[in-house]
Amino acid sequence: MAQTDAELVDTPVAGRPTLILRSPDFHSITEVVAEPLERPAPLGWWLFFIPSVALLGVLGVAVSWLFWEGIGVWGLNVPVGWAWDITNFVFWVGIGHAGTLISAILFLFRQRWRTSINRAAEAMTIFAVVCAMMFPGIHVGRIWVAYWMFPLPNQMDMWPNFRSPLLWDVFAVSVYGTVSALFWYVGLIPDLATMRDRAKTRARRVAYGFFALGWRGSVRQWHHYESAYLVLAALATPLVLSVHSVVSMDFAVSILPGWHTTIFPPYFVAGAIFSGFAMVLTLMVICRKAFGLEHIITLRHFDYMAKIMLVTGTMVGYAYSMEFFTSWYSGNPYEFFTFMNRALGPYAWAYWIMISCNVISPQIFWSRKARTSIPILFAVSIVINIGMWFERFVIIVTSLHRDYLPSAWGYFSPTVWDVACLIGSFGLFFTLFCLFVRFLPMVATAEVKTVLPQADPHWRPGPEREIRDHRPVAAAGGHPASSEGGS
Amino acid sequence: MPFAPLRALASVPLLASPLPAGPYYGLLAEFATPADLYHACERVRDAGFTRWDAHTPFPVHGLEQAMGLRRSPLPWIVLVMGLTGAALGFGLQWWVHAVAYPLVISGKPFFSWPAFIPITFEVAVLFAALGAVFGMLGLNRLPMHHHPLFRSKVFEQVTDDAFFLSIESWDPRFDPSTTGALLESLGARRVELLESR
Numbered sequence: 001m002a003q004t005d006a007e008l009v010d011t012p013v014a015g016r017p018t019l020i021l022r023s024p025d026f027h028s029i030t031e032v033v034a035e036p037l038e039r040p041a042p043l044g045w046w047l048f049f050i051p052s053v054a055l056l057g058v059l060g061v062a063v064s065w066l067f068w069e070g071i072g073v074w075g076l077n078v079p080v081g082w083a084w085d086i087t088n089f090v091f092w093v094g095i096g097h098a099g100t101l102i103s104a105i106l107f108l109f110r111q112r113w114r115t116s117i118n119r120a121a122e123a124m125t126i127f128a129v130v131c132a133m134m135f136p137g138i139h140v141g142r143i144w145v146a147y148w149m150f151p152l153p154n155q156m157d158m159w160p161n162f163r164s165p166l167l168w169d170v171f172a173v174s175v176y177g178t179v180s181a182l183f184w185y186v187g188l189i190p191d192l193a194t195m196r197d198r199a200k201t202r203a204r205r206v207a208y209g210f211f212a213l214g215w216r217g218s219v220r221q222w223h224h225y226e227s228a229y230l231v232l233a234a235l236a237t238p239l240v241l242s243v244h245s246v247v248s249m250d251f252a253v254s255i256l257p258g259w260h261t262t263i264f265p266p267y268f269v270a271g272a273i274f275s276g277f278a279m280v281l282t283l284m285v286i287c288r289k290a291f292g293l294e295h296i297i298t299l300r301h302f303d304y305m306a307k308i309m310l311v312t313g314t315m316v317g318y319a320y321s322m323e324f325f326t327s328w329y330s331g332n333p334y335e336f337f338t339f340m341n342r343a344l345g346p347y348a349w350a351y352w353i354m355i356s357c358n359v360i361s362p363q364i365f366w367s368r369k370a371r372t373s374i375p376i377l378f379a380v381s382i383v384i385n386i387g388m389w390f391e392r393f394v395i396i397v398t399s400l401h402r403d404y405l406p407s408a409w410g411y412f413s414p415t416v417w418d419v420a421c422l423i424g425s426f427g428l429f430f431t432l433f434c435l436f437v438r439f440l441p442m443v444a445t446a447e448v449k450t451v452l453p454q455a456d457p458h459w460r461p462g463p464e465r466e467i468r469d470h471r472p473v474a475a476a477g478g479h480p481a482s483s484e485g486g487s
Numbered sequence: 488m489p490f491a492p493l494r495a496l497a498s499v500p501l502l503a504s505p506l507p508a509g510p511y512y513g514l515l516a517e518f519a520t521p522a523d524l525y526h527a528c529e530r531v532r533d534a535g536f537t538r539w540d541a542h543t544p545f546p547v548h549g550l551e552q553a554m555g556l557r558r559s560p561l562p563w564i565v566l567v568m569g570l571t572g573a574a575l576g577f578g579l580q581w582w583v584h585a586v587a588y589p590l591v592i593s594g595k596p597f598f599s600w601p602a603f604i605p606i607t608f609e610v611a612v613l614f615a616a617l618g619a620v621f622g623m624l625g626l627n628r629l630p631m632h633h634h635p636l637f638r639s640k641v642f643e644q645v646t647d648d649a650f651f652l653s654i655e656s657w658d659p660r661f662d663p664s665t666t667g668a669l670l671e672s673l674g675a676r677r678v679e680l681l682e683s684r
Contacts, residue, residue, distance in 0.1 A: 190646065225623055449544060
């Protein structure tokens, strides 16, 4: 059906296709998101949940053994005193950044497509930060004095050193975790009230009702609520940029060749967003299929995310080459050796895994076909996650394993406990995510309703007009007529 | 309101809803679409009502102007909290390193303020975010699990797909019959008189 000018005026933003397909009404949005939470858990959920809990058990064993025996159970030794522990930390903090980018930065830029994915992405952020915070906590060895990280005088009456990036990091990551959780919870309040009002049992009504705080959708409340949401977005935006910058200063403020680089803060932030979007994509591909949300999380959303991954992946590639250039241009032989050794030395295998996963693989997203193909998106998102883990491994371990004197050279090999801590952290992450999709609305329904055309108070219903997507990208995806639609 | 423990909490003076006593809470009118509610709000605003509210499942763009609400004072709370956080964060670091526990580190002066910036920033953001969330809850008088509106059965749909306008009985212009007629003339699908408590 051809669109006339008069019809274009009817849509809130003239000429733009709607973000949500199948022209649903408000109630059907509530229904599709809330209804799965009110049924008994399907078999598919258990198939994800049970292995996740098993991996969480692996983490429990690994961390208990670590506490009992000491960090010698890991493959750490002079000169490589940081390896998988800090790699995992930086990896997980990075994952979190995409959630905040989607929830805060895209909100400030009025990118309304974010509403379909922001809830799940923010949940991912919080769970990734939980995984991340665990690693600095357990890697200190003497866990019983972990409180030395807090701004308190310890039992020797000594204060922590506030001038150290390591302490900046404690503040940055814990504030980030707190603010992300607050932002997420504020976003959840209206949807928790929806769950409360739909509840069939008293237990559900009390549980959801308690956390919904008695929300009654009053415009006088929405007024302050929207102000708070905007302020939180404005606070989270510089915060998220500061977090990975501070993480990068853990390295950049040292004087170690390979770490002592001014490009680190922007480079780390770009890498963090890159890896985080890959993780959002991995999770969303599974969730939209499992929960039948193909018309809410459409192929256009994936198209946009793939473009962001292409941009950030290429920025990361630029940073890799600029590091090389700077090491040569500096004229510092130690600096140049470190980088040549990265690409050609004993860890060359890791370096080239990093380059192929992070720089080469996302280049496929120049093609729109690839950006809207679920198998390609899913495969590349996994590849990027692997590549970004290797990036942190390469930065940390290759810079440490060659000290200034050859007598202090070494080679790090992980032990079974290193592996157990890494896969166990995935267990923690996926356990939390499984619980999230089971008990909380994984799409921000109150926000998604605002992007429907009829949510605009100046919208007039046209005669029998079907709101459909005219662009080929989404026509191939979310429409019920296609093979993708409905599940 | 559904549950007894919270009903008990609601009787605590500090947590009790700040509503005047009266036989009726007011009138609750349901509208079919955001557009109908929007135009009704403009009319109720222009009729000079003060104790009234609209209820929607999602924030309807421009409705606060249609209701004639003033800007939220929340950003000022956030500003004050953010500045407090910055001062506390900076003050703590200055006090520890220059007063309580002076220690030479990397040959830096005791009061090496550039190194204090990251933590000052983080504490400022933390306080500002707490100010935003708790300021919002305070301005909205939440949590408030007990409210006369929850007595209405249809009001449950406000978090799904229904749009309401409520006028409270203690509004000086309120009169059960004429106000009800006004709401009906504005296109309300249904008008309900709600008891107070």
